[in-house]
Amino acid sequence: MREAVRKESEIFSELVEICTSPGYVHAISYLCYQNDTIGYADTLTPEEMLHQISRDFLVRTEISTLVGLACKKQLNIDLPSPEVIQRYIDKTNSLLKELHQSMMPPEESIFDPSKVNDKSFNPLKNGLVLREAIFYSGESAYHFQYRDLSKIKYEKDNDWFLRNKRFSIQQVIDVVISIQSIQNDKVNDFLKSLSDRDPSEWTVFPAYKFTAREVSEISNIEIDTVKLVIESFVSPIGKDEFNALDDFNPQNAYPIIQLPDGEYLLFQIYSLVQALYETPFFWFNDDAAYRSIAMDHRGGFTENFSAERLKLVFGKDRVFTNIDIYNSKDKAGEIDVLVVFADRAIILQAKSKKLTIASRKGNDNSLQSDFKKAIQDAYDQAYSCAKLLNEKNYKLIDKSGNELNINRAYKEIYPFCVISEHYPALSFQARLFLKFEETENIKAPFVMDVFLLDVMTEMLQSPLYFLSYVNRRTFYGEKIFSTHELTILSYHLKQSLWVDDEYTWLMLQDDICVDLYLAMLTRREGAPGSDTPEGILTKYKGTIFDQIIRDYRYA
Numbered sequence: 395m396r397e398a399v400r401k402e403s404e405i406f407s408e409l410v411e412i413c414t415s416p417g418y419v420h421a422i423s424y425l426c427y428q429n430d431t432i433g434y435a436d437t438l439t440p441e442e443m444l445h446q447i448s449r450d451f452l453v454r455t456e457i458s459t460l461v462g463l464a465c466k467k468q469l470n471i472d473l474p475s476p477e478v479i480q481r482y483i484d485k486t487n488s489l490l491k492e493l494h495q496s497m498m499p500p501e502e503s504i505f506d507p508s509k510v511n512d513k514s515f516n517p518l519k520n521g522l523v524l525r526e527a528i529f530y531s532g533e534s535a536y537h538f539q540y541r542d543l544s545k546i547k548y549e550k551d552n553d554w555f556l557r558n559k560r561f562s563i564q565q566v567i568d569v570v571i572s573i574q575s576i577q578n579d580k581v582n583d584f585l586k587s588l589s590d591r592d593p594s595e596w597t598v599f600p601a602y603k604f605t606a607r608e609v610s611e612i613s614n615i616e617i618d619t620v621k622l623v624i625e626s627f628v629s630p631i632g633k634d635e636f637n638a639l640d641d642f643n644p645q646n647a648y649p650i651i652q653l654p655d656g657e658y659l660l661f662q663i664y665s666l667v668q669a670l671y672e673t674p675f676f677w678f679n680d681d682a683a684y685r686s687i688a689m690d691h692r693g694g695f696t697e698n699f700s701a702e703r704l705k706l707v708f709g710k711d712r713v714f715t716n717i718d719i720y721n722s723k724d725k726a727g728e729i730d731v732l733v734v735f736a737d738r739a740i741i742l743q744a745k746s747k748k749l750t751i752a753s754r755k756g757n758d759n760s761l762q763s764d765f766k767k768a769i770q771d772a773y774d775q776a777y778s779c780a781k782l783l784n785e786k787n788y789k790l791i792d793k794s795g796n797e798l799n800i801n802r803a804y805k806e807i808y809p810f811c812v813i814s815e816h817y818p819a820l821s822f823q824a825r826l827f828l829k830f831e832e833t834e835n836i837k838a839p840f841v842m843d844v845f846l847l848d849v850m851t852e853m854l855q856s857p858l859y860f861l862s863y864v865n866r867r868t869f870y871g872e873k874i875f876s877t878h879e880l881t882i883l884s885y886h887l888k889q890s891l892w893v894d895d896e897y898t899w900l901m902l903q904d905d906i907c908v909d910l911y912l913a914m915l916t917r918r919e920g921a922p923g924s925d926t927p928e929g930i931l932t933k934y935k936g937t938i939f940d941q942i943i944r945d946y947r948y949a
Contacts, residue, residue: 402496406639409489412482413463417474419659421482422460423599425452426661431581438915438923440908454664455529456490461661462636462645465629469651469659473597493639497526519826524819525756528749529640531819532878532904533664535845536911538918540667541570543844546699547814548674550691554684558677559626561619569623570670572612574663576604603657627669628652640754647673668816672748689746696744696814697730699844703851704733704740707860716793719782726788727779731810734800735857740864741780742810743772749817765827769811773830773839776809780836783807808864809839812847821879825871838868846879849914853887853931858943866891876902884910888929 412418429451434442474482499522535543548555548563555563580601588596606624610617629648636643649665650658660666678688697715705713712734719727731742747768752760782788783804790798809830813820824841832838842850854860863886867874873893876882884907885891893900909927916925926932934940 399492399495402493402639405489405493405496409460409486409493410463410466412485412489413460414467415482416470417472417478418464418482419469419471420473420597420599421479421486422457422464422661423597423602424479424483425457425460425486426602427581427598429454429457430662430664434922436922438912438921440912443908443912444905452487452490453530453532454662457662458643458645458649458665459639460486461649461651461665462643465631465645465651466634466636468632469653471599471653473595473599476594476596479597494526494530497529497639499523519758521753521756521758521761524761524823524826525640525754527822528754528818531822534816534818534820534843535668535671536849536914536918537664537667538915539845539848540664540671541567542918543699543848544667544671547671547692547695550694551674551678551688554678554681554688555674558681559622561623565613565615565619566623566626566670568613568615569609569620570663570666572609573604573660573666575612576608577601577660577663580604602661603653603659605656605658607656624650624658625652627666627673628658638755640751640756642751647676672815692746692814693744696746696812696844699814700742700744700810700812700847701731703847704731704742706851707855708733708735708857714792714798717798718791719779720789720791721787727775727782729776729779732790734804735861737801737803737805738861739780739783739804739807740810741776741783741807742812743776744812744814745769745772746814747817748815754818761823762827765823768813768817769824769828769841772811772813773809773828773841776811776839777831777836780807780809781833784835805835806865807836808868809836810847811839811841813843815843817843821876837865838871840864840868842879846883849880849910850883852914852917853883853910853926856944859931863891870900873898874900874902877904878907880910881907884908884927887913887927887931890930 432438432443499520545563545567552563555561555566581598584598584601606617606620609615609624610620613620627648627650629644629651631651633644635641646665647669649662649669650660653659675688675692679685681688701713701715714732714734715730717729717732718725719729729741730744731740733740733742745768747764749764749768750760753764783790784802784807786802790800792798811824817823820841820843824839828839828841830839850860850863854863863883866886867882870891870893874882874891881902881904882891885902888906888909909924912921912923913925913927915921916923934943
């Protein structure tokens with residue numbers, strides 16, 4: 395029996411009180427600096443990044459909650475004494491730990507004694523359990539993925555941006571990059587100036603402030619346009635709508651705070667790039683005439699992006715999009731993306747469904763409904779098409795009306811379910827809710843988002859490497875547990891994903907994924923680190939064996 399904890403509502407109320415205290419923004423600044431800043435000298439190593447995975451540090455959803463609560467009242471930015479700031483920090487950490495405990499439902503609320511012999515009963519499917527997993531699930535994407543994929547996601551909506559917002563999607567991205575650059579420079583300046591300042595004046599708060607003029611000078615965009623971009627992501631202050639942990643937090647969609655004297659405040663660049671990726675959905679949805687067009691573009695993005703990334707691995711001649719399956723004159727199925735390689739095939743079905751607020755609150759019916767629309771329907775479609783793929787009396791017709799002249803005997807067919815949005819605890823929910831079948835040649839499904847597919851195709855740019863990982867990951871679906879798929883991929887890159895038969899369960903901790911994070915940071919952001927984790931991709935580097943594997947797709 396666990397120790398008694400206070401009600402979540404009581405803890406939340408106390409958290410509201412401290413977050414709206416005078417000068418609390420200086421405590422938030424410190425917490426952001428502590429959690430988000432990576433210090434290094436000449437070369438960035440995995441060891442220097444490990445602190446971000448520490449259990450003692452806050453996840454971004456916790457910091458976003460603090461910022462959202464602070465904005466329930468007008469901000470007081472006066473600098474408190476160091477003792478007051480430390481008291482704020484200590485109390486905040488204590489309340490957040492207590493809040494986490496309160497979210498874990500007592501055993502008696504999820505274990506039904508009458509179902510103790512019912513093998514189909516799984517207490518982890520309880521919405522109260524999933525609510526905690528969703529809030530603390532971690533991030534789907536690296537910050538640069540949100541930024542870079544936004545350009546692709548909204549390229550067909552650019553005319554709408556120009557007409558309705560008076561800026562282009564590229565200008566938004568340039569403003570975001572400039573804000574990040576400004577804040578990085580200010581954090582470095584803060585560190586350099588510490589020795590020259592009185593300790594009573596130490597605060598990293600100014601590093602998170604910026605002006606439109608500063609952004610304009612860095613981005614070379616006219617200041618009026620810069621202001622339009624910034625103010626499109628400014629959050630309301632003093633609105634009393636964020637009253638429970640999983641209520642809609644305006645800070646998630648609009649993370650910039652307007653300060654007096656033409657200054658702006660942004661605590662987490664990650665929040666801004668995620669808002670860049672997600673918030674335009676709300677803008678489009680408010681435009682009744684454009685809503686359906688935007689939805690078509692959104693669905694097309696998932697399919698097209700997935701296809702383009704898979705072409706990096708398999709080549710453009712082995713990746714097909716929008717394939718209809720016909721039996722005589724009747725349409726029997728539709729494949730969003732089809733990949734064929736020798737006697738292997740991937741059937742990818744794309745969706746663009748988000749997790750609703752009701753599901754985040756732990757509503758069982760809503761969780762099941764969201765999952766069905768986002769994942770189950772995609773899998774059912776993929777499986778029905780997989781069953782027809784080896785049937786030669788069914789024709790595969792491309793979008794031009796031509797029949798595909800490809801191999802029609804596949805030993806392994808892998809159904810992929812790919813979604814375009816951040817879907818918290820996706821792998822965990824798939825493990826619990828997804829109903830699927832396996833046959834001799836149709837394998838277990840691989841559920842993922844576009845961000846994971848992006849990383850997989852970046853690191854495994856060889857059909858043999860890619861298919862080997864897919865085979866291992868789907869085969870060990872019930873044996874491996876991790877809070878995030880990126881951790882499993884990182885483990886594979888370091889020492890190959892293999893579980894001996896004598897082991898029934900493998901738990902992977904989050905610190906494993908730092909090598910992959912560093913590799914992606916080096917490749918996409920130019921960080922001074924290793925662009926490939928030491929492991930399967932480096933073991934035979936420069937040998938004939940390595941060359942054969944990399945060139946095999948051209949055979």
